[in-house]
Amino acid sequence: MSDKTVKAAVATSDGIHCDLHFGAAKNVTVYVLEDGSGNFRIEGQRAFPDTSGYEGCGGGCHARNEEFLQEVCQILRDCQYLLVVKIGPFPSRILLRSGIEVLEQEGEVRELLSVLYDYINRNRDK
Amino acid sequence: MGRIVQEAKYTCALGAQQTVLGIERAVPVIHAGPGCSSRQFAYMGPGSGYQGEGYTGGGQIPCTNSSQNEVVFGGEKKLGQLIDAALQVMDADLYVVLAGCTAGIVGDDVKQTARNHAAEGKPVIGVDTAGFRGNNYVGHELVIEALIDQYVGDREPEVRKGLVNVFSVIPYQNPRWRGDLHEIKRLLTGLGLEVNVLFGYESGGVSEWQDIPNAELNIVLSPWVGLDAAKLCEKKYQTPYIHEPVLPIGLKATSAFLRRVAAALHMDEAAVEDFIAQEEARYKKYFVSLGDLFSDFASYLPYDAYIVSDAEYGVGAADFLTKELGMNVVSFYEFDEPDASAKQLVEQALSAAGEGLAQTLVVEGDNALIRADIAEKIAERKNKSLILGSSWDKELAEQTNSILVYYGIPITDQVVLSKTYIGYAGALTLIEDIYTGLFRKGMITNTTHGEDDAI
Known part of the structure; x- marks a missing residue:
């Protein structure tokens, strides 16, 4: 893998659309954005930890459980981006501390990654 | 860099x-x-x-x-x-x-x-x-x-005689903008005009903005801020404008300003002079009553003045302190950092306000550098000084035994509501605040006037 390769994890239910909230995603699909080509390939799915092992808030959401979030960070440690439809500020901050930039978007994965790719390319030499 | x-x-x-x-x-x-x-x-x-x-x-x-x-x-x-x-x-x-x-x-x-x-x-x-x-x-x-x-937007103006728009002070950046706009409106209304001041409690909110095209005249009351808006109105609505780069503070500047506005609108001279005479008479009575204080404390009166202000208020202050209080403006630190053409407008306004005033201009937006420069100049000149500054200059005033009047932002240990330093009324308040400074602790020695002198 080239050091300029970027990995983006996407919360998708059908592999075509980014359509899941962070709290609703049981797993993410990781895409590899190859340097220079503008193409990306699917690396595979990565499952989030089973939430039953972690204490949730009153509403049953695990997005504020730091232990759970650290596990997620570990799972996504080689990804630079995570695309989800929505995420709370707390998990977003924890992920960012591990170097994972969370982007809130809804739509076709192909289109979203293409915009992300353009952005990365534009800023590569800055 | x-x-x-x-x-x-x-x-x-x-x-x-x-x-x-x-x-x-x-x-x-x-x-x-x-x-x-x-x-x-x-x-x-x-x-x-x-x-x-x-x-x-x-x-x-x-x-x-x-x-x-x-x-x-x-x-x-x-x-x-x-x-x-x-x-x-x-x-x-x-x-x-x-x-x-x-x-x-x-x-x-x-x-x-x-x-x-x-x-x-x-x-x-x-x-x-x-x-x-x-x-x-x-x-x-x-x-x-x-x-x-x-x-x-684009509108066919329905010009109303006697209606003027005023482009002047900047809300909030200028701490006394509310009181200032009140005084501007009071003065122009006193002339018999209908006034869109556009901001503040006495404006009609958005309805005044909608009324902009209908004005007979636009008044730009600042060296550079608002000038482009007046030019835009001239282009869009054919509204003529007058540019008044000196914010009127005190009798001389205010009366002159009102006369120029009246002339631009071809107003009835007698009525205008009546209003001005009334205002001047009131102002003069208060001003003359200051005479006793001036003679009693002659040796304590500030002679040098340092103005830390944006262009709008600073030019007005330089004009007032020089012409009405007889002070010597050593430096006017202009902090709004105008571009080259705006700076030229400020210099022109200062030159018009008084001989040598343009040479006092220092364009600097960093109060730390301004403060250091003032301290150096006071130490060198050894004159009683007035600083028109801000809460950031308290220590400087104490160290140099100078009178400090809060003139610009930031003001963090004083509450400002309807106060104004402009026009006739505002100038009297400014005079009060300047000379009240004489009685600050440590300012006057060997008298019973100091606030800590127990009798």
Whole structure:
């Protein structure tokens, strides 16, 4: 893998659309954005930890459980981006501390990654 | 070359959110990162004499809180959602979208987004006030021009005789803007004019803005801020304007200003002179009563003056202190950092105000450097001094035994409500504040007048 390769994890239910909230995603699909080509390939799915092992808030959401979030960070440690439809500020901050930039978007994965790719390319030499 | 400003006397162009708040029932909608808006408010709200949030200011200001997400994918969608939400929950007459640096760099089209989300009876306009476009003086200019362009729009003027628009002080950045606008309106109304002051409690809110094309004359009461707006009105509505670069403070400047306005409008001279005579008579009685204090404390009176101010208030102060109080302006530190052509306008205004005043001009936006320069000059000149400064200059005044009057932002240990230093009434207040400084602890020695002298 080239050091300029970027990995983006996407919360998708059908592999075509980014359509899941962070709290609703049981797993993410990781895409590899190859340097220079503008193409990306699917690396595979990565499952989030089973939430039953972690204490949730009153509403049953695990997005504020730091232990759970650290596990997620570990799972996504080689990804630079995570695309989800929505995420709370707390998990977003924890992920960012591990170097994972969370982007809130809804739509076709192909289109979203293409915009992300353009952005990365534009800023590569800055 | 860039440098670090230790104590900035202004904020960035996004500070124009306070300009929007100066218009009754107008809401700023901020398209910028988290913190941008609240810092503007902290600086120009509590930092400007505790002026309060206003109708929809401070923590109520809607903001997109743009983040990396908007940098990568653009922020127009989120802005659109925010505008829709603001229209639903905030009851207002006008919504002004202001874009900060993130939106400016990414290239979001705020004007178009604003237009797309406007609704019946809920006008929305968009202005690019990215911080890198300039300071909040520039931001103020951008907003008033956008208001004329997008909100007032192209209109066939129905000119009303005696109606004037005044482009003058900047809301909140100028701590006494409310009182100043009251005095400006009082003076011009006294001449028999109908006045759109455009900002503050005595403006009619957005209705005054809608009335802009109908004015017989525009008055620009500042060396450079507001001048472009007047030119825009001339182009759009054929409204002539007069440019009054010296903010009138005191009898001489105020009477001269009123006479020039009256002449530009071909008003009845007798009626104008009647009003001026009345105002002058009152002013003179108060002024003359100061004579005893002047003779009693002659050796303690300040002779040198240091003015730390933006162009608008500074030129007015230099004019007043020189012509009416007989002081010697050593340096006028202008902190609004005008561009080259605006700086030329300031120099011209100073030259017109008095011989040698243009040479006192120092353009500097960092109060730490200003303070060091004043300290050096006072040490060298050894004269009793007056500093028209801010809360940041308290220590300097104490160390140099100078009189300090809070003239510009930031004012953090004084409450400012309706105070004004301009016109006839304001000049008397300024005189009160200057000479009250004589009785500050340590100022007068060997007398029973010092506040800590027990009798």
